[in-house]
Amino acid sequence: xxKVKKSKLEEDDEDTRCGLxxxxxxxxxxxxxxxSYLLTYSFLGIFQAxxxxxxxATLTTLEKQFKLKSxxxxxxxxxxxxxQILLSLxxxxxxxxxxxxxxxxxxxxxxxxxxxxxxVPHFVYGQATAITNVTRSLDVCSTSPESVMPTMNxxxxxxxxxxxxxxxxIFMSQxxxxxxxxxxxxxxxxxxxxNVKRKQTPMLIGLMSALRLIGPVxxxxxxxxxxxxxxxxxxxxxxxxxxxxxxxAWWLGFMVIGIxxxxxxxxxxxxxxxxxxxxxxxxxxxxxxxxxxHSQTKRPEARTFKKFPAALRRLLTNKILxxxxxAGVFFVFALSGYLTFLPKYMETQxxxxxxxxxxxxxxxxIMFMCTGLLLAGYLVSRFKFAAWKLQVWDVIIGIVWVAxxxxxxxxxxxxxxxxxxxxxxxxxxxxLGIPVTPCSEDCNCQANRxxxxxxxxxxxxxxxxxxxxxxxxxxxxxQTIFSDCSCIKEWKNxxxxxxxxxxxxxxxxxxxxxxxxxxxxxxxISVMGVIKFLSSMGRVSNILITFRCVPExxxxxxxxxxxxxxSLFAFIPAPIVYGAVxxxxxxxxxxxxxxxxxxxxIYDQEKMRLYLHILTASVVTIGVxxxxxxxxxxxxxxxxxxxxxxKFGENGTVTSSNNKELQPMLSSRPTPPxxxxxxxxxxxxxxx
Numbered sequence: 001x002x003k004v005k006k007s008k009l010e011e012d013d014e015d016t017r018c019g020l021x022x023x024x025x026x027x028x029x030x031x032x033x034x035x036s037y038l039l040t041y042s043f044l045g046i047f048q049a050x051x052x053x054x055x056x057a058t059l060t061t062l063e064k065q066f067k068l069k070s071x072x073x074x075x076x077x078x079x080x081x082x083x084q085i086l087l088s089l090x091x092x093x094x095x096x097x098x099x100x101x102x103x104x105x106x107x108x109x110x111x112x113x114x115x116x117x118x119x120v121p122h123f124v125y126g127q128a129t130a131i132t133n134v135t136r137s138l139d140v141c142s143t144s145p146e147s148v149m150p151t152m153n154x155x156x157x158x159x160x161x162x163x164x165x166x167x168x169x170i171f172m173s174q175x176x177x178x179x180x181x182x183x184x185x186x187x188x189x190x191x192x193x194x195n196v197k198r199k200q201t202p203m204l205i206g207l208m209s210a211l212r213l214i215g216p217v218x219x220x221x222x223x224x225x226x227x228x229x230x231x232x233x234x235x236x237x238x239x240x241x242x243x244x245x246x247x248x249a250w251w252l253g254f255m256v257i258g259i260x261x262x263x264x265x266x267x268x269x270x271x272x273x274x275x276x277x278x279x280x281x282x283x284x285x286x287x288x289x290x291x292x293x294h295s296q297t298k299r300p301e302a303r304t305f306k307k308f309p310a311a312l313r314r315l316l317t318n319k320i321l322x323x324x325x326x327a328g329v330f331f332v333f334a335l336s337g338y339l340t341f342l343p344k345y346m347e348t349q350x351x352x353x354x355x356x357x358x359x360x361x362x363x364x365x366i367m368f369m370c371t372g373l374l375l376a377g378y379l380v381s382r383f384k385f386a387a388w389k390l391q392v393w394d395v396i397i398g399i400v401w402v403a404x405x406x407x408x409x410x411x412x413x414x415x416x417x418x419x420x421x422x423x424x425x426x427x428x429x430x431x432l433g434i435p436v437t438p439c440s441e442d443c444n445c446q447a448n449r450x451x452x453x454x455x456x457x458x459x460x461x462x463x464x465x466x467x468x469x470x471x472x473x474x475x476x477x478x479q480t481i482f483s484d485c486s487c488i489k490e491w492k493n494x495x496x497x498x499x500x501x502x503x504x505x506x507x508x509x510x511x512x513x514x515x516x517x518x519x520x521x522x523x524x525i526s527v528m529g530v531i532k533f534l535s536s537m538g539r540v541s542n543i544l545i546t547f548r549c550v551p552e553x554x555x556x557x558x559x560x561x562x563x564x565x566x567s568l569f570a571f572i573p574a575p576i577v578y579g580a581v582x583x584x585x586x587x588x589x590x591x592x593x594x595x596x597x598x599x600x601x602i603y604d605q606e607k608m609r610l611y612l613h614i615l616t617a618s619v620v621t622i623g624v625x626x627x628x629x630x631x632x633x634x635x636x637x638x639x640x641x642x643x644x645x646x647k648f649g650e651n652g653t654v655t656s657s658n659n660k661e662l663q664p665m666l667s668s669r670p671t672p673p674x675x676x677x678x679x680x681x682x683x684x685x686x687x688x
Contacts, residue, residue: 016276020269032275034196037101038204040267041188042211044108047261048184049215050222051115051177054257057223058250060344063599065231065247066121066166067590069583074575076167077340079174080181081567088182088567092560093311094303097553100187105269107183108261110176115258118173121166122231122251140482141443141471178567186559188268193547193555195275199381199640201547206377206540210370217366222253240478245451311554315561320549320637323630324542325565330623331398333570337578338616344582345612348603349412350521351512360525368529372536380540387548387634390541391627397534398624402617404527409613413517416461418452418602419468419487421587439487440469450590450601454513455488456506461513462487468508480510545630548639581611 018028055077063073095103189208193201227248228241239246315321346352352360380390420437445466453465462468469486488506550558585608586600 015273017272018270020266028270031270032272034192034204034275037192037195037271037275038208038211040271041104041192042208044261044264044268045184045188045208045212046215046218047257047264048108048111048181049212050219050257051111051254053216053219054223054253055118056340057220057343058227058248058253059340060347061227061231061248061250062170064245065250066125068167068599069579069597072167072579074340074577074579076170077174077575078572079171080178081571083175083178084182084563084567085572087179088186088560088563089312089557091179091182092186092556092563093308095183095187096190096556096560097303099273100191100556101271101273102269104184104188104191105265105267107180107185107187108265108268110180110183112180112258112261112265114173114175114177114180115254115261117176118170119251119254119258121169124169125166140473141440141445141466141469141486182560182563186556186563189543190547190556190559194552198548199384202380202540202544202639203377205543206373206375206380209539210373210377213366213370213373217363219253219257220363220366222256223250226250226253245449311557312561314554315550315558318549318558320630320633321546321558321561323626323633324545324549325562327394327623327626327630328542328562329566329569330619330626332566333574334616334619334623336571337574337619338612340575341578341582341612345608346521349605349609350517350524351413351515352521364525364529365532368533369536372533373539376537376540380544384640385541387541387545387637387639388631390538390544391631391634394538394541394627395624395631397531397538398620398627401531401535402620402624404531405613405617405620408524408527409610409617411520412606412609413515413520416454416459416513416515418461418463418588420463421602437467437487440467443467443469451510452512453482453508453510455485455508456490458513460488462508465508465510469505470508482508482510544639545634545637549634549637578612578615581615582608585611 016032017024018032019025059073059077062068068076091103189205192204192208196204227250229249229252230237230239231247231249231251233249233252241248346360379385443466445464449464449466451464453462453468453470454460455462455468465473465482465485468482468488470482470484470488471486472483474481474483484505485508486505488508489503490506546558546562547555582603583600585603587604588600588602589597590599590601
């Protein structure tokens with residue numbers, strides 16, 4: 001027997017049913033709604049975003065454990081963009097016409113695998129490369145050479161290829177994550193846009209983006225918790241989380257994120273190829289509009305490699321799309337580079353711990369951005385601003401952002417320098433070890449044992465209490481006090497009538513000297529939060545312009561092209577460029593017993609602040625210029641017009657502002673059915 005051909009109603013029913021395989025019960029069909037999809041997509045999007053923010057928050061810790069330079073970590077993080085460059089066009093070109101919810105679910109599956117993959121280096125290499133539980137006796141001066149422990153484990157070799165293993169795993173994790181991000185982000189959001197009215201799209205985009213931004217909050221929060229747990233859970237240590245030698249359990253958070261993603265990805269796969277339209281009913285029967293949708297709906301034309309060049313040419317010659325993408329490239333370049341090294345900047349400039357920097361930056365930034373997205377979505381949906389007005393808003397915000405970046409480049413803290421590094425050289429010529437001063441030259445201090453201590457008067461920082469010549473140590477609560485410090489002289493008046501007094505060895509307190517940085521830290525966080533609020537309001541308009549300036553069938557492909565351009569010219573070079581620029585502000589590199597340079601211990605605060613903000617301001621300025629030209633290109637672009645604005649006439653006929661000439665034909669159509677039994681016969685009549 002030949003294969004029975006399915007009717008159009010049967011094909012339509014299959015395309016709009018929830019479930020997987022045989023599990024498509026009627027109770028599942030009530031979840032085939034845009035609200036249900038929005039919640040499911042946003043829930044999974046939380047963990048997608050957690051991976052990114054958690055990676056940024058633990059970046060400094062990864063550098064410490066595997067002795068990586070900032071430029072090296074920038075290259076490793078580019079693995080995410082490499083996969084998007086190689087695969088984004090093909091995935092969005094073909095995936096845009098496939099079963100998008102299931103493809104987006106595969107994206108979550110890939111992201112979960114990436115989260116598990118990045119953990120492998122800790123268990124394979126981490127035990128050897130982590131700073132192990134050294135004793136606090138190394139912090140004090142000792143004239144006995146036997147008291148100094150080696151800087152490396154005895155089994156550790158000086159082979160320069162040793163760090164290659166962890167770097168391969170980290171890069172591959174980012175590569176796999178890039179595949180997951182592309183499938184999830186692009187196909188998931190275009191699926192929603194295709195299943196709602198255009199006037200609802202801005203609000204839904206704002207709501208979806210805001211819900212997904214909750215992910216970074218949880219990511220930074222999870223990082224703050226994990227960074228307070230020692231990297232090797234089976235070991236106990238006397239090190240404190242604020243100690244620069246401390247390495248937190250960065251791998252633990254990745255395990256949590258990955259397990260949840262691998263357990264919940266199937267939720268998204270249950271949604272149908274397209275959501276069923278909600279029929280407008282009158283006296284128990286469907287209108288012609290709802291039935292005509294059944295009769296005319298058909299799957300999009302299959303995509304082939306032969307048609308790929310023509311589709312790509314359509315996008316590359318679209319002036320609005322390319323101007324919008326060029327502006328986006330420079331803004332993303334600035335944002336990705338700046339935000340990647342923002343926790344490091346806060347640690348260096350405001351002397352905050354890595355956990356505090358990540359937590360405060362995440363909470364304030366996400367709170368302001370969520371508010372901006374929700375407000376923008378509501379305002380655009382409510383007032384339907386013209387495309388050029390939305391672009392003018394982006395230009396204004398860009399100019400304000402540049403002005404504030406330049407201002408912050410010259411506003412810093414009066415932090416005390418490290419003793420012996422006051423005139424240290426920056427960049428590649430920076431020292432690989434702390435210079436030994438005469439007062440501590442016999443103390444056998446470790447060159448890579450960075451545990452800052454401050455003189456009791458709060459005026460001088462030392463690389464460690466050992467470098468301050470301190471020979472005794474006491475603990476008072478959470479504070480460590482060092483005494484008999486030969487590099488700290490304290491004048492004491494004599495009780496004798498004949499002797500006025502003399503100099504004695506002073507005391508030091510563990511940690512940096514106090515400064516006025518906390519007040520400036522609060523000002524900086526507040527102002528950057530306002531900028532994030534204003535700039536996030538432009539995100540909705542940018543997505544809308546991309547959706548509306550291309551044909552319906554090219555929507556996913558257009559976003560894929562945008563991902564390709566931003567990955568190739570922004571996400572990949574930005575961390576590398578910013579890492580190289582930040583390294584130029586280094587004044588003390590960490591080094592091992594083999595003399596190999598690792599991560600930077602200490603930065604020149606003023607130069608780091610200047611380099612980071614001036615570079616970002618310059619890149620943002622170029623983006624503002626492209627936004628300015630986009631204002632003119634989108635003058636005639638309609639963001640809200642429906643493809644066919646159908647209205648119902650008095651006798652149930654369909655009217656359309658675009659097809660008024662069809663009214664005589666439509667009005668002569670037969671009366672709609674009064675039950676579902678003769679529904680298919682009625683459709684055949686319409687097709688006749």
